[in-house]
Amino acid sequence: MISSYHSWIAAIRIARRDAWRSKGRSALVLAMIALPIVGVSAVDLTIRSSELSPEQRAVRVLGAADAKVRDPHMGTPIYQSPDAQSYAPVGGYDDYQPSAGGPDRAAAAPQLPAGSQSVKDSISYAKVRTRYGILDTELREVDPASPLVKGLWTLERGRLPQGSGEILATGAFLEESGYFLGSSVTPRESKTSYKIVGVYELPNALKSAQLLAPPGTLLAPLDRDLKAAGGTGVHPQDEYLVKVGGEGFTWNMVKETNAKQRLLVESRAVLLNPPADSEVPLYTEQPRDAWRPGAMIGTTELAIVSTIVGLAMLEICLLAGPAFAVGARRSRRQLGLVGANGGDRRHIRAIVLSGGLVIGAAAAVTGTALGIALTVGLRPVLEGTIGERFGHFDVRPLELLAIGLLAVLTGLLAAIVPAVNASRQTVLASLTGRRGVRRANRVLPVLGLIAIAGGAAIALFGSVSKMGATVVAGGSAIAELGVVALTPTLVGLFGRAGRWLPLSPRLALRDAVRNRGRTAPAVAAVLAAVAGTVAVATYQHSKEIQARHEYVASLPFGAGLIETNEFTAYRDVPAMRETLSKELPVAVRADVDRPVVGKPGCAPWGDSPDCGRAEIIIPKAQRCPLYGAENGPSSFTLAQRKELRNDWRCQEGRFGVQNSLVVADEKLLSVLAVEDPGAVAALKAGKAVSFKKQNVLADKVTVRLIMGRAEPAPGSAPDEPAPGQDKVFAAYQVPESVKGYGVELVLPPAAAKSAGIASVPFGSYFTLDGGASSEQRQRLAGALDKLGMDTNVRIEKGYEGGDSLVMLVLTVFAGLVTIGAAGIATGLAQADAEGDLKTLAAVGAPPRVRRTLSGFQCGVVALMGVVLGSAAGILPAVGLRLTERRAAADLVRNGIENGFSAASEAVPYVPISVPWTTLGGLLIVVPVGAALLAALVTRSSGALARREV
Structure with a gap:
């Protein structure tokens, strides 16, 4: 020992x-x-x-408070987790009625024990004018001088607000807005300006752009200004910081508040000493x-x-x-x-x-x-x-x-x-x-072949089983280790190509083959780096092709849409349209209106008793039976669901548009690239044009005007609309091949007026004469901001993938790692073969031979590693894509069994595509770059060595 x-x-x-x-x-x-x-x-x-x-x-x-209390707007007693991050209604969600709560219900103030202290902390969001334009900003009202708020933020410079026109701002807000201490800030919808008198930091949200003001000085004036402009006002989230003294807000007090006051509590005492799960x-x-x-x-x-x-x-x-x-x-x-x-x-x-x-x-x-x-x-x-x-x-x-x-x-x-x-x-x-003569290891290649076959089998098994990506990754790693074990043998096979090469590359290849103990690990290291990059690149490239295939255009290529939200005053829309035509090269502009039920300023969602909404009514005979049954799709057998999924009545339309029912003339059809002459003629003749087959029966379409928050009658079918006043229009149904891009029904202005349906402008569809440059888009945004409108502008540019940059970064990364590994191998080769290089100089070889030989030594190692790594890296990518293909097929199968529409029946397109551009860069650029770099940093001559005795 x-x-x-x-x-x-x-x-x-x-x-x-x-x-x-x-x-x-x-x-x-x-x-x-x-x-x-x-x-x-x-x-x-x-x-x-x-x-x-x-x-x-x-x-x-x-x-410094004992607890923070807020209303989760559930409208019912709740259960919560000790950290207040999770909660649920008592009894679960099965019998829960969301209408009992909701954000429209006034926030409740907590009922506290006698002698308790509390301070209200309100947070809302608004757009604030900055030096550069408009910034989405968090607005906060709380008493900054209250001792309960100590620790919530850190005042970095300046002072606390003392008057109604003074506020604090975070450093993130100043950085993004271009303002500084002492600047004046104005919310976009407000008529009041505020002076920044202090800068503070939120330790938990350093990037948050926030303004803080004393209670009643920021949100209340903004609420009045919004309502005066026809908006819905400010809806802040109110929280209460509470100090109860004694033991603080105990877990029993938390549960009592959950049950009686229906409030959510985050307690200091509970955070520091959480209860057992059983409690x-x-x-x-x-x-x-x-x-x-x-x-x-x-x-x-x-x-x-x-x-x-x-x-x-x-x-x-x-x-x-x-x-x-x-x-x-x-x-x-x-x-x-x-x-x-x-x-x-x-x-x-x-x-x-x-x-x-x-x-x-x-x-x-x-x-x-x-x-x-x-x-x-x-x-x-x-x-x-x-x-x-x-x-x-x-x-x-x-x-x-x-x-x-x-x-x-x-x-x-x-x-x-x-x-x-x-x-x-x-x-x-x-x-x-x-060095003597060593026999090649015959066991290692056999183990490598077994590992490659076994790893590939495991990866493929994981791709077709429910074990998923973990098994695929494990099998791919085993296969890659098998390739590493097989590398010395593969290096020997590469050496057979030396007979067709010139002197310097032939010497480099022979040296690499003869010294496999040095070359094989270096090649394997390059292999490991390249294999991972090729796997990610192949996976990303395949996802890119899939995303391009699945991309659904929101408008015809080159067309655009400018629209306001439902709270913007409709009187400002004409100015918005004129600004669009002034700032962009508009070729055709189709102005569109939306039906309005009630007062002209009503939003289209029926948010008050004096307002309503207009709905397209699908005739009962043309409604999908899957959703009209009492228990939905589960009312049918699997065979019936399979039959119904191909029924034209169950075909789903497009979603994601603000208004599927619009009032417009034939210019809209031109912008939407509708080339059907029948549709244009029908709209000119005063007929409605429908892009959804289910809406039209006997050349008629029905629009129902529903007031307030009307609900379907009790006991009616699940797909039965709410009651209201029906308006029937003559309609033309476009062929199924014609796309509406989310628009279901176009009413001509004359037909809507004769039916007594009022409408207000909300936007315009347009086509451009050429394209819109970035400078033009920025000028348009600035001009719209001066109008003080909340608008949305989008122009269809087709699919724009973001993976090309990822592929470039991957290629560069693989190149750097590969060149680094090959350079290390070359340096070791030079140190190991110093005697051979001096022998070349002694026998009269030209000085450039040393430099050329070093370059080819590095290039040979890089080339062998890249070739083997490219082959090894494709396996995990193929396995992961096959796993995703199986998961997508299972999802479709489940959709079919549950009676979903035929849109979910489509065979999933999950392609497997090799990024040949990336592989070409690795196979050509990387070895050549490694060889040139090694040649440049190698001395072309070296001193002769004395013979060792």
């Missing part, structure tokens, strides 16, 4: 001296191992520091996992993280292994002397393994120290990125120690194969410098 201890101490001393003597190689290996340690330790520190303790979270959420009714009524955020996340993410860490360690080992192998060969005389003086194979292995241990330990210390320093130095940047301040700088020694041990383990793993190879050499071969 003592002898082993002393032998390891001696081995570590020898390894430390050898590492110090070969500083360049040692620094290279140390950097490769330390780099991921820097990243992992920095991530660990960032995550731990950003996690708030219960005490810190309570201060940021509650300030939480929300958990006893339903399993806790159903209410725990992220409860369904875990196994898949753990498998992905484990795979990434494993592949990262594999790549480091593959790159560091050759470095240790070269170091062992450079020290073979020293190792031979150890053997000559009585050392056995285990001593040789211990010396080489100690090299991995020494460099791994140095990498652990260096990487951890750099990670801590990097996190401390970049703390403001990290806090700005995650959007919140750290609770404190949380250094956990055990976690950092585990990360450091990972570096030591990586160094040891990288040195295992070189240690075994060095111990197998005879003392004579080590002392004379002869």
Whole structure:
């Protein structure tokens, strides 16, 4: 035992001296191992520091109050979780009636025990005028001088508001708006300006653009101005900060408030000492996992993280292994002397393994120290990125120690194969410098083939089974390891192409094949980097093609729509239309109105008793039976549902448009690219034009005017509309091939007027003479902003995928990693083959041969790695796409069984497409770039060496 201890101490001393003597190689290996340690330790520190303790979270959420109380607008007693992040009505949602609550109900103030204190905290949203235009801003009203709000924010500079015209602003608001301390701010719909007298910071929301004012000075005036302009006013979210004293707001008080006052409570006492699950009714009524955020996340993410860490360690080992192998060969005389003086194979292995241990330990210390320093130095940047301040700088020694041990383990793993190879050499071969002749390993290729076949089978099985992406990823990783194991044999096969190459590339290829112990790990490292990139690129490219196929245009190509929301005053729409024609090259403009029921200013949703809505009534004979039955689709057998899903009555229309019933003339048909002459003639003749077959029966269409919030009669069919006044129009049904782009029915203005249906303007469809440049769009936005209108402008440009940039980044990343790995392999090759290069100089080879040979050595390694990595990377992408195809097919099958419409019956289009452009860049640009870079950094001449005696 003592002898082993002393032998390891001696081995570590020898390894430390050898590492110090070969500083360049040692620094290279140390950097490769330390780099991921820097990243992992920095991530660990960032995550731990950003996690708030219960005490810190309570201060940021509650300030100095004991609790925060708000109305969830359920209108019924509730159960809640201790952290108030989840809640549900008592008895569940089966018998819950949403109409009893809702945001329209006035927020209830809490009934507090005698002697309690409270302060109201109200938050709403509005558009605020800035130096650049309009900014969506959070407006907040609370007493900034109240002691209960201490800790909710930090006043950075300035002072607290003292008058009704003074407010505070967050630094994020100032940065986005272009304002500064002392500037005046005006909400767009308000007639009142406010002076910024202080700048504050929200520790939990650094990126939040917020304005804060004393109670009654900001939201109430804005509410009056909105209502005066015909809007619906401000609907703030009210919360109450409560101080009750004593033990605080206990869990029993929370449950009592849930039941009697129907309010949601976030309590400091409960946050610091949460009750047991058995005391939480929300958990006893339903399993806790159903209410725990992220409860369904875990196994898949753990498998992905484990795979990434494993592949990262594999790549480091593959790159560091050759470095240790070269170091062992450079020290073979020293190792031979150890053997000559009585050392056995285990001593040789211990010396080489100690090299991995020494460099791994140095990498652990260096990487951890750099990670801590990097996190401390970049703390403001990290806090700005995650959007919140750290609770404190949380250094956990055990976690950092585990990360450091990972570096030591990586160094040891990288040195295992070189240690075994060095111990197998005879003392004579080590002392004379002869490498001897080694037979190729015949077991490793067999294991590689088995791993490739088994991994591919597992991945394909995962793609067709319900086990999903985790099995696909595991099988792909096994197959990739099989390719890595097969790499030495594949490198030998590449060597057969040398007979057709010129001198320099032939020498480079022969050197790579002859030194497979150095070349194979480097090729495998390049392979691992490229395989991951090719897998992601193939998957993204396939998703891009699928998205392009599934894209549904909202308008004909080049057409546009400008519209207002339902709260904008209709009197401003003509000015909006004129601004559109002035700022954009409009070719055809079709002005459209919407029917209005009640007063002209009524919104189309019937939000008050004096207002209503207009609905297109589908004749009973043409309604889909699946939705008219008492129990919906479940009223039919599977065979009946399969038959009905192809019924034309059950075909769904398009959604996503604000108004499917419009009043317009034939210009609208021109903008919508309707070339049917019958539709144009019908609209000119005063007939309605329908784009939905179900709406028209016997050339007639019915529009029902429904007042207020009228509901269908009790006991009526599920698809029965609410009662109202019917207006019948002569209608023309366009052919099914003609698209309405969300418009279902077009009423001519004369027909709507004769039927007594009032209408108000809401927007215009248009086509452009050419296109709209970015400058024109910005000028239009600025002109519309001056009108003070809330508008939406969209122009159909066709499918615009965003994956091209992703593909470019992936290609560049793969190129950098590949060139780096190939460069490392080339440097090791030069160190290992220094004698061969000096021999070339001694026999009279031209100086450029050394540079050319180095370039081709790097290019050969890069090319072999890229070719093998491209082949290995396609498998996981294919497996994941097959998994998605199966999931999509299952979704369609379930839709058919539940009687959904024929739109869900379409065979899912889940293509598998190889990104040939990316592969071409990897196969051509990367090896050529690696070769040129290696040639440029290599000296063309070297000093001759004396013969060793």
